[in-house]
Amino acid sequence: MLSVQKKLNSVLVKPAGPDCNMTCTYCFYLEKSKLFSDTKTHRMNENILEEMIRQVMSQGEQHISFGWQGGEPTLMDLAFFEKAVELQQRYGRSQYVGNGLQTNGILIDKKWAAFLKKYNFLVGLSLDGPEHIHNRYRFLRSGRGSWEQVVDRAKLLMDSGVEVNALTVLNDYSVQFPEEVYNYHKSLGLNYMQFIPCVELDPENPKQTACFSVSPEKYGEFLCKSFDLWHADFAGNTPTTSIRYFDSVFYNYVDLLPPECTLLNRCGIYVAVEHNGDVYSCDFFVAPEWKLGNVMQNNLIDLLNSNRQNEFAQMKTALSIDCKECRWLRYCWGGCIKDRLHNPVVQER
DSSP states (O other): OOOOOOOOOEEEEOTTTTOOSBOOTTOSSGGGGGGGTTOSSOOOOHHHHHHHHHHHHHHSOSEEEEEEOSSOGGGSOHHHHHHHHHHHHHHOSSOEEEEEEEEOOTTOOHHHHHHHHHTTOEEEEEOOSSHHHHTTTOBBTTSOBOHHHHHHHHHHHHHTTOEEEEEEEEOTTGGGOHHHHHHHHHHHTOOEEEEEEOOOEETTEEEEEOTTSOOHHHHHHHHHHHHHHHHHTOBTTBOSSEEHHHHHHHHHHTTOOOSSGGGSSSOOSSEEEOTTSEEESOGGGOSGGGEEEETTTSOHHHHHTSHHHHHHHHGGGOOOHHHHTOTTHHHHTTSOHHHHHTOGGGSOO
């Protein structure tokens, strides 16, 4: 039986590659610089930017989403993103284009905020919570905590009318404070929250998870408490805050495709494009074995539907016995492949 041709609806872009102006302890992407060791600084040039956008707009669907991530994407100057929008408009075919920027916020100023507001960028701001939680692992290059600057940028963005979500990494420390984190985000006006479990391997002992990773039990406790807090804030039957994981689970309950890819029954629905045009199966799998091609030599729609990408998608079905026998399987489909591979307990057996 022939597989269904996947449509190009979204692309994840790493315009500054793994480069960042911070040194967060738990960051999994900084080490990717080893893959691009031919240069010390990694920046997407205009030719690659134009070819990528041309392909996305010509090969993509009516609704197209660009996710700009890093490293830290704002290391590209504002002119780069102004050019990106210009190219989207030039090559667009009366399409609806969504741009999402995931940032630590450090370089955001009034000009950035005005641009993001003008072109309706959705900003995911990395903020782990109040000072003692955020500064536990999120450091500037100087070694100082980044909390004060990030909160200042959050207020600037919201005062400028930019749509902002709080992206919070749940690690061994932050997971202990669900009520404090939730209420802190609310106090800032960050009513859209995304909680991202940190599950990384110990570089010294790859058979174990890193000390800053969150345990399954603690992650579950955090979600349960957060659910209670979220539900208690309902106004009648209407939620007043949004927690992306709960929203996504609800999609599965009503037989819609969830916005969070970890809850889909197959992976491989988008591709990740690095600064040099190299295309990978997923940003968690930027590795030689999952390199699909390059935008300067290949078509994105072909790479999305390549045999290698289909092999990647099929990995999602390699479930543990516990998952296969779980009555809740259809609501999470075993979660993110990356987390399974980093936790031998939940691999297939």
